[in-house]
Amino acid sequence: MRIRLIDPAYEHPYISHSQKVIKNIWFAHLTLTTLAALTPQDIEVKITDENVEPIDFEEDVDLVGVTGMVMHAPRAYQIAQKFRQKGIPVVMGGPHASSLPLEAKEHVDAVVIGEAENVWEGLIEDFKNGCLKPFYKADSFCSMEKLPFPRLDLLRKDEYMTINCVQTTRGCPHQCDFCHVTHFFGKTYRCRPVDEVIEEVKRLEGDFLVFIDDNITGNRRYANELFTRLKPLKKKWASQASMTLTRDPELLKLAAESGCVSLFIGVESLSSENLKDVNKAFNQVHQFEEAMKAVHDHDIMVVAGLIFGLDHDDEGVFERTLRFCERNRIELPSFFLLTPLPGTPLFQRMESEGRLLHKEWAQYNGATVVFKPKLMTEETLQRGFNWACKEAYSWGSIFKRVFHPQQRFFTRVLSNVAYRRIAQRTPEGYLPSLSRILQRMNDTIPLQNTRDMIHQVGEKIAEKKLLIGQRAADTLKLYSIYNERIKTLFVRLEGSIDREGAKELVKRLKGVLNVEIQKVILDFKDVRAFSSEAIALLSRKGLLQTEEGKLWIAVNPPGIHD
Ligand code: B12
Ligand code: SF4
Numbered sequence: 001m002r003i004r005l006i007d008p009a010y011e012h013p014y015i016s017h018s019q020k021v022i023k024n025i026w027f028a029h030l031t032l033t034t035l036a037a038l039t040p041q042d043i044e045v046k047i048t049d050e051n052v053e054p055i056d057f058e059e060d061v062d063l064v065g066v067t068g069m070v071m072h073a074p075r076a077y078q079i080a081q082k083f084r085q086k087g088i089p090v091v092m093g094g095p096h097a098s099s100l101p102l103e104a105k106e107h108v109d110a111v112v113i114g115e116a117e118n119v120w121e122g123l124i125e126d127f128k129n130g131c132l133k134p135f136y137k138a139d140s141f142c143s144m145e146k147l148p149f150p151r152l153d154l155l156r157k158d159e160y161m162t163i164n165c166v167q168t169t170r171g172c173p174h175q176c177d178f179c180h181v182t183h184f185f186g187k188t189y190r191c192r193p194v195d196e197v198i199e200e201v202k203r204l205e206g207d208f209l210v211f212i213d214d215n216i217t218g219n220r221r222y223a224n225e226l227f228t229r230l231k232p233l234k235k236k237w238a239s240q241a242s243m244t245l246t247r248d249p250e251l252l253k254l255a256a257e258s259g260c261v262s263l264f265i266g267v268e269s270l271s272s273e274n275l276k277d278v279n280k281a282f283n284q285v286h287q288f289e290e291a292m293k294a295v296h297d298h299d300i301m302v303v304a305g306l307i308f309g310l311d312h313d314d315e316g317v318f319e320r321t322l323r324f325c326e327r328n329r330i331e332l333p334s335f336f337l338l339t340p341l342p343g344t345p346l347f348q349r350m351e352s353e354g355r356l357l358h359k360e361w362a363q364y365n366g367a368t369v370v371f372k373p374k375l376m377t378e379e380t381l382q383r384g385f386n387w388a389c390k391e392a393y394s395w396g397s398i399f400k401r402v403f404h405p406q407q408r409f410f411t412r413v414l415s416n417v418a419y420r421r422i423a424q425r426t427p428e429g430y431l432p433s434l435s436r437i438l439q440r441m442n443d444t445i446p447l448q449n450t451r452d453m454i455h456q457v458g459e460k461i462a463e464k465k466l467l468i469g470q471r472a473a474d475t476l477k478l479y480s481i482y483n484e485r486i487k488t489l490f491v492r493l494e495g496s497i498d499r500e501g502a503k504e505l506v507k508r509l510k511g512v513l514n515v516e517i518q519k520v521i522l523d524f525k526d527v528r529a530f531s532s533e534a535i536a537l538l539s540r541k542g543l544l545q546t547e548e549g550k551l552w553i554a555v556n557p558p559g560i561h562d
């Protein structure tokens with residue numbers, strides 16, 4: 001019996017990778033090599049990764065197995081159709097088929113939902129006996145002990161940057177709303193015995209490998225043991241870890257000592273509101289700069305995952321995020337457009353809110369807008385994303401992020417050159433015209449006169465006076481968010497306002513109202529102290545509308561143009 005396992009390519013004008021890019025940055029998934037290893041030895045099994053070689057549709061095989069993420073689904077279905085037309089049955093598994101088994105079943109003979117370990121052999125038996133079932137789903141997650149080593153020998157190793165991939169854990173202790181991992185693995189986080197991992201690593205040729213875990217430090221004790229045992233092997237490795245690792249100096253140090261040279265870290269967003277919305281509040285924005293520094297101090301390269309299009313992202317997000325990457329010398333910024341993947345809580349939410357634009361899965365690629373963003377139009381989001389991708393890999397930005405005294409300097413430059421090749425193919429984007437204004441409206445204005453401040457206590461503002469030096473902040477902070485759909489700018493003020501601060505605020509607002517923004521809503525509730533001159537000025541300009549309640553809000557301040 002002969003089985004052909006296929007990883008479909010993704011055809012796209014600028015997302016699919018050339019052979020050269022694959023050779024520079026790509027490593028093969030462990031999916032099919034794992035499946036091949038699970039296949040009984042008397043069966044001839046071969047692998048085609050369509051990203052590196054064409055599929056031979058004329059091949060005489062008995063059974064075809066195809067995998068695929070959501071974006072690969074249409075191509076996977078096409079491949080299945082071609083084989084089925086020749087009378088060759090097709091089985092499909094992987095993230096997409098597991099999320100939408102009924103849809104997949106319309107295109108293939110059998111669908112494997114979830115992990116294959118506990119069902120693949122049984123499926124083959126059924127096939128041999130002519131009684132293939134439509135669906136296979138294991139009763140429980142598989143044991144992580146004694147998993148066979150993936151059949152890396154079946155890959156065309158020279159076509160990839162490396163084929164040295166190892167999985168040490170499955171799942172993730174977190175449950176971010178947009179992520180498919182927890183949906184797929186449930187709330188489990190399972191670890192392979194360290195002995196077995198070490199044995200697998202020892203067998204790899206060369207000194208570099210990738211741990212394809214979703215979060216290699218999800219279990220501290222396990223990671224500690226793994227890294228300790230890796231140390232003597234003197235390998236270099238890359239992997240993914242959540243931000244929590246950056247708050248664990250001891251484990252981070254051990255990771256570096258065990259050979260970690262690069263980490264993909266899901267930073268996701270610079271807005272705490274966004275992070276809270278997607279159940280990722282364990283990423284703490286105020287610690288980001290420190291976190292990046294901690295990783296760099298160990299000479300570990302940061303590949304930062306950053307998402308655009310979350311519900312609190314306005315037009316300023318693109319520039320703000322890129323500058324963050326430059327300031328923190330993030331070696332490889334990896335920008336994604338928010339993508340509601342079927343099966344995730346995000347998908348359910350977007351669908352119930354009627355925000356999905358369509359279900360053309362090939363467009364669910366992380367680089368195409370497939371939903372209605374809250375604070376921007378689809379076009380602004382797409383163009384801003386394109387701008388950020390291109391701009392991040394302009395020579396200017398590469399220079400800011402990479403050129404500083406550091407070891408492994410050349411690796412950093414070479415990786416950037418490879419990413420630049422991909423970025424250059426991105427269609428033209430633009431920086432939204434309001435971006436600069438939004439940066440100015442998200443700023444800190446220092447105070448000049450700290451005397452004669454009136455504490456804002458709610459009901460009666462003039463009753464309590466205090467010296468600014470005692471209790472009030474010596475800055476005025478502006479937090480602004482623009483809703484393009486209703487052309488309204490929301491500005492939250494925090495700290496204290498003296499006359500100069502009030503003047504600066506008025507000046508900035510003038511600039512704002514001269515452009516397409518039609519309405520400004522100011523929220524003074526977090527302003528702790530005002531000088532009487534500031535109050536006079538703000539009132540004259542119609543910015544302060546003191547009402548019975550505790551909020552001072554100005555809507556379209558009438559005096560602002562004077
Ligand atoms: C490594 C990896 C990558 C690498 C790919 C490596 C490379 N080529 O350079 C990189 C970082 C580039 C990458 C990119 C992307 N990835 Co990725 N990636 C992974 C990761 C971490 C591991 C994949 C792997 O090898 N798994 C190990 C194998 C053993 O597990 P498996 O694939 O699930 O297979 C098992 C079962 O599913 C089943 N099975 C699978 N296929 C089949 C087929 C048959 C016939 C059968 C019987 C069974 C079966 O059997 C296997 C054994 O149990 C997974 C997460 C994960 N845990 O799997 C995400 C994951 C697959 N990626 C994901 C995504 C979204 C992407 C991107 C689209 C991100 C983006 N927006 O750009 C891109 C797309 C890139 C592309 N063009 O292909 C999602 C997929 C979600 C979905 N529903 O589509 C995942 C699940 C991560 C997530 N956070 O949600 N990825
Ligand atoms: S931390 Fe990463 S892998 Fe874990 S659920 Fe969140 S996005 Fe997914």
